[in-house]
Amino acid sequence: MEPSPELYRMILRLRAIREYKPEPVEEPDLLAVLEAGRWTGTSKNRQDWSVVVIRDPSQRDLVAACGDFTDPIRRAPVALVLVQESQHYEFDVGRVAQNMMLAASALGIASCPITLHRSEEARQVLGVPAGKKTRYAIALGYPADHAGPARRGGRKPVTSFVHQERYQR
Amino acid sequence: MEPSPELYRMILRLRAIREYKPEPVEEPDLLAVLEAGRWTGTSKNRQDWSVVVIRDPSQRDLVAACGDFTDPIRRAPVALVLVQESQHYEFDVGRVAQNMMLAASALGIASCPITLHRSEEARQVLGVPAGKKTRYAIALGYPADHAGPARRGGRKPVTSFVHQERYQR
Numbered sequence: 001m002e003p004s005p006e007l008y009r010m011i012l013r014l015r016a017i018r019e020y021k022p023e024p025v026e027e028p029d030l031l032a033v034l035e036a037g038r039w040t041g042t043s044k045n046r047q048d049w050s051v052v053v054i055r056d057p058s059q060r061d062l063v064a065a066c067g068d069f070t071d072p073i074r075r076a077p078v079a080l081v082l083v084q085e086s087q088h089y090e091f092d093v094g095r096v097a098q099n100m101m102l103a104a105s106a107l108g109i110a111s112c113p114i115t116l117h118r119s120e121e122a123r124q125v126l127g128v129p130a131g132k133k134t135r136y137a138i139a140l141g142y143p144a145d146h147a148g149p150a151r152r153g154g155r156k157p158v159t160s161f162v163h164q165e166r167y168q169r
Numbered sequence: 170m171e172p173s174p175e176l177y178r179m180i181l182r183l184r185a186i187r188e189y190k191p192e193p194v195e196e197p198d199l200l201a202v203l204e205a206g207r208w209t210g211t212s213k214n215r216q217d218w219s220v221v222v223i224r225d226p227s228q229r230d231l232v233a234a235c236g237d238f239t240d241p242i243r244r245a246p247v248a249l250v251l252v253q254e255s256q257h258y259e260f261d262v263g264r265v266a267q268n269m270m271l272a273a274s275a276l277g278i279a280s281c282p283i284t285l286h287r288s289e290e291a292r293q294v295l296g297v298p299a300g301k302k303t304r305y306a307i308a309l310g311y312p313a314d315h316a317g318p319a320r321r322g323g324r325k326p327v328t329s330f331v332h333q334e335r336y337q338r
C-alpha cells in the first residue's frame with residue numbers, strides 16, 4: 001500500500017461524461033469494468049447485486065424510458081443496469097457503481113450514472129423477478145472528442161461537509 | 170482521460186483492512202480523504218451527505234456500540250460516520266464511501282466499511298437531527314505491519330454476476 005499522489009488525483013478527477021464516440025466498448029475493456037464490479041467489497045461479502053449489460057439500441061431505449069434524465073443511455077454504446085438482488089443494502093450498489101466508473105476511467109472509458117426513477121418498469125423491461133430493484137444504471141463509452149464534464153455546481157464548502165466528533169449545523 | 174493500468178489494478182485490489190498502527194492519521198492525509206468524499210458525484214449534484222470525523226476514543230466506543238461488527242472503529246485512530254441528510258439516495262452514500270476508501274488507499278491508508286445496525290442510536294450519540302441517517306461508517310488508519318485483508322470468500326462467478334441484454338437466472 002504505497003502512497004501514489006497520481007492515483008489520488010485520478011480519483012479526485014472522476015466526473016460524469018455524457019457524450020461518447022459511437023464505437024462499441026471493446027470486449028476486454030468491458031470485461032475489465034465488470035471485473036472491478038465483481039470484486040467490489042460488500043457488507044458480509046453478500047455480493048447482493050448483479051449487472052445487466054445492454055448493447056441493443058432498442059433495449060437501451062426501453063430502459064431509458066424508465067427515467068427522466070437518461071439520454072446518456074441512449075447515446076452510449078453500452079449501458080449497465082445494476083440489479084439489487086434484495087431490498088436492503090442500496091449502499092453496496094453505490095459502492096459497486098463508483099468502483100466500476102473509476103475502473104472505466106482508468107481504462108479510458110467515460111461513464112455517467114443514471115437513475116431509473118420508474119424502476120419497477122425497468123425491472124419488467126429487463127425481465128428481473130419481483131422483489132429485486134433496478135433503480136440505477138451506468139452509461140459507458142469512449143469519450144467523444146468534444147466531451148467534457150457536464151455543467152456542475154461545485155461542491156459544498158468543507159465546513160458544511162465535515163463535522164468534528166459530533167454533528168453540528 | 171489516459172488509460173492507467175496502475176490505477177485499474179489499485180481499484181481491483183482494494184480490500185477492507187481491520188488492523189491499524191496506533192498513530193493518528195496525519196491531518197493532510199485525512200483532509201485529502203475528505204476532499205475525495207466532497208468531490209464524489211451525486212445524483213443531481215445534491216451532495217446530500219456529510220461526514221462526522223471521530224478521533225476521540227470514548228466517542229468511537231459509543232459509536233461502535235451501535236453495530237455488531239464494529240471493532241475496527243475501536244482499533245482505528247479515526248472513524249468517519251457518513252450522514253445521509255435525507256431519507257433517499259443511500260446509493261450516493263455508497264459512492265462517497267467507496268471513493269474515500271479508494272482515495273485513502275492511494276494515500277497509503279487502510280480502511281474498513283462498517284454498518285451501524287442500530288443507526289438510530291448512532292444518530293443520537295452523534296447529535297444528528299431526526300430524519301437523517303447514520304447507518305454507515307469507515308474506520309481509517311495506517312495499516313499494521315501484520316495487517317492483511319480479512320478472510321473472504323472470493324466472488325461469484327462472472328456468469329452469475331453478469332447478464333446479457335436481459336436478466337436470466
